[in-house]
Amino acid sequence: MRAQRVGEQMKKELSDILMREVKDPRVEFVTVTGVDVTGDLQQATVYFTVLGESEEEEEETLKALRQAKGFIRSEIGKRIQLRKTPDIEFDFDESIAYGNRIEKLINDLKKEK
Numbered sequence: 001m002r003a004q005r006v007g008e009q010m011k012k013e014l015s016d017i018l019m020r021e022v023k024d025p026r027v028e029f030v031t032v033t034g035v036d037v038t039g040d041l042q043q044a045t046v047y048f049t050v051l052g053e054s055e056e057e058e059e060e061t062l063k064a065l066r067q068a069k070g071f072i073r074s075e076i077g078k079r080i081q082l083r084k085t086p087d088i089e090f091d092f093d094e095s096i097a098y099g100n101r102i103e104k105l106i107n108d109l110k111k112e113k
Helices: 002-020 055-067 069-079 094-112
Strands: 030-037 043-050 087-092
Touching (some): 055 069
C-alpha cells in the first residue's frame, strides 16, 4: 500500500520535473503514465509515452531519460521525504499504442460491414 502511494507521489513529481527542470529537447513531449515501486521502496519503474511515437523518437527519448536519471533521482529525493530514494528505471508504456491499435482494428471492422 505504501509503495503505491510513493509511486503516485513520484509520478506527480516526475511529471513536474520533466516539464520544468529537464532542459533536453528530446524530453519535451513525454507523459509519465505510471510508476511501479517495489514493496521495499528500493526500485521504481517509470512508464512513459512520447507524443509523435515514431520508433526513433522513442529511442532518443529513452536515451535522454537514462542520461538524466541521476539528476531526476536527486530531484525526487529533495521533493519526497524518504530514507532512501528508489533507483529509477525508465520503460516505454506499450499500453497506449496497443489500445490505439485495437481501436483501429475495431474501426476497420465497422467500415467493412
